[in-house]
Amino acid sequence: MTLPFAFLDSYLMIDSIHFASISKVADLLQSKEISPVELTDFMLNRIEALDANLKSYATICADHAMEAAVKAEREITAGNYRGPLHGIPIAVKDLCNTNGIPTVGGLKVRKNFVPDFDATVVQKLRDAGSVLLGKLNLTEGALSGYNPDFDIPINPWGSKLWAGVSSSGSGVATAAGLCFGSLGTDTGGSIRYPSMANGIVGLKPSYGRVSRFGVMELAGTLDHVGPMARSVNDAAIMFEVIAGHDEKDVTSIGSNAPQIVNQLNGDIAGLKIGVDESYLKEGTDPGLISAIESAIESFIDLGANIVEVSMPPSDPAELRNLWLPICGYEAAKAHANTFPERAGEYGAYLKGVLELGLSTSEGDYQEAMNRRAEYSDQFKAELEKADGVICPAGGFVFEADKEAQYGDAAAMKDVIKHFQGQFTIPADLAGTPGLIVPCGFSEDNRPYALQLLGSNFSELNLCRLGHAYEQAHDWHQYHPSI
Numbered sequence: 001m002t003l004p005f006a007f008l009d010s011y012l013m014i015d016s017i018h019f020a021s022i023s024k025v026a027d028l029l030q031s032k033e034i035s036p037v038e039l040t041d042f043m044l045n046r047i048e049a050l051d052a053n054l055k056s057y058a059t060i061c062a063d064h065a066m067e068a069a070v071k072a073e074r075e076i077t078a079g080n081y082r083g084p085l086h087g088i089p090i091a092v093k094d095l096c097n098t099n100g101i102p103t104v105g106g107l108k109v110r111k112n113f114v115p116d117f118d119a120t121v122v123q124k125l126r127d128a129g130s131v132l133l134g135k136l137n138l139t140e141g142a143l144s145g146y147n148p149d150f151d152i153p154i155n156p157w158g159s160k161l162w163a164g165v166s167s168s169g170s171g172v173a174t175a176a177g178l179c180f181g182s183l184g185t186d187t188g189g190s191i192r193y194p195s196m197a198n199g200i201v202g203l204k205p206s207y208g209r210v211s212r213f214g215v216m217e218l219a220g221t222l223d224h225v226g227p228m229a230r231s232v233n234d235a236a237i238m239f240e241v242i243a244g245h246d247e248k249d250v251t252s253i254g255s256n257a258p259q260i261v262n263q264l265n266g267d268i269a270g271l272k273i274g275v276d277e278s279y280l281k282e283g284t285d286p287g288l289i290s291a292i293e294s295a296i297e298s299f300i301d302l303g304a305n306i307v308e309v310s311m312p313p314s315d316p317a318e319l320r321n322l323w324l325p326i327c328g329y330e331a332a333k334a335h336a337n338t339f340p341e342r343a344g345e346y347g348a349y350l351k352g353v354l355e356l357g358l359s360t361s362e363g364d365y366q367e368a369m370n371r372r373a374e375y376s377d378q379f380k381a382e383l384e385k386a387d388g389v390i391c392p393a394g395g396f397v398f399e400a401d402k403e404a405q406y407g408d409a410a411a412m413k414d415v416i417k418h419f420q421g422q423f424t425i426p427a428d429l430a431g432t433p434g435l436i437v438p439c440g441f442s443e444d445n446r447p448y449a450l451q452l453l454g455s456n457f458s459e460l461n462l463c464r465l466g467h468a469y470e471q472a473h474d475w476h477q478y479h480p481s482i
Helices: 006-014 022-030 036-054 062-077 120-127 168-175 192-198 232-242 286-301 316-334 348-359 362-383 409-416 425-430 459-472
Strands: 057-060 089-093 131-136 182-186 201-204 224-229 272-275 305-308 388-392 434-441 447-453
Touching: 022 036, 022 062, 022 232, 036 057, 036 062, 036 089, 036 131, 036 168, 057 168, 062 131, 089 120, 089 168, 120 131, 120 232, 131 168, 168 182, 168 192, 168 224, 182 192, 192 201, 192 434, 192 447, 201 232, 201 459, 224 232, 232 434, 232 459, 272 286, 286 305, 286 388, 286 434, 286 447, 286 459, 316 348, 316 362, 316 425, 348 409, 362 425, 388 459, 434 459, 447 459
Parallel strands: 089 131, 089 182, 272 305, 272 388
Antiparallel strands: 057 131, 182 224, 201 224, 201 434, 388 447, 434 447
């Protein structure tokens, strides 16, 4: 497909603009070297050309996007520049309410749902002047399996590779250059798994730092909303926009958004990297372990100090057995209006988890919450010893059968057995942040990623560490050939 935009010719000789950073494109937009309208048209044409195969978008908002681009162009031309997201084409996971645009959440029972208001995070992105290209596919209800009525996004690094849960569409679209950044959500790892699987950066913020108002709930005490992008700097740009107190969300913390971008200067001298050798090597791929060990050496070279930490017991099965009853119980409450009354419209996997939730007593739930608090206290105590604890992002991307991802718990076992929840579940239980950063590739070209875990509200130092590592390497500049 020919993309007839002469303004791109010189830039495409240097780098394809669809893979450019938000900060680079922002400079071009602010200086009026490129137009928000032409850029948005270019991106919509790219989506049209490629997404029939990648299936990352649930809804493409072409008319809406062009209206926003025209408005952005008018404002920038008049000198009313709003900031680094002004005129930037982005996309959001299809469980964030968008006024007048379907918000389905991968659920057949919500197939015709069109909200009449924006989620707070969407409104903040609009206020920053960004251009919403569309809504991104996800697993059913943001859990682990897909409803058979919906597409499974295709990993651009390999059509047989798992694209991650549940923000899989966000991971695919961002990695494939079908948006410049996206929003995901994370209840048990669903920002971090797809960021790892698709070779991009993902930031799961501290609980309460980003409003969940207007975002479809999976489990209210576990859900987090955060940015997914192709660099730490870009993730920080988006995070600064969406973070901050929201009186509409009772779980929102009463503080302003942190200022991070202007502190990403590559200087991490004296910052502490926590290392638990047995934890980071537990049950994961030898090549990934080697890549993370190399990353630790890089942090030392950059001036960081290594400190020993002892992460609490992290058997994946035990963690899942703690997490799942809490998630199921809260999810059953969230779906009370449609389940079990319309159980026949649910996919097998989510249906099974909701049935588990309905069978969980208040007493069992409270017992699980007590155990969660005990575990979280141990986990947070170790995080306090460092500015970032390094470990895998959730394992190593694997091949996943399509039919299994549409199946019930038994069918999903072949997929779930690869989930390394010891690296993702704890931060959701504790409400602490985690940052995913690409750190290499396997011999067969699968992305490797490291994770930096931090104490509550430590996003600044996590981003400082991740950005410094990123600047010392070029892993984030490798993109899938599509």
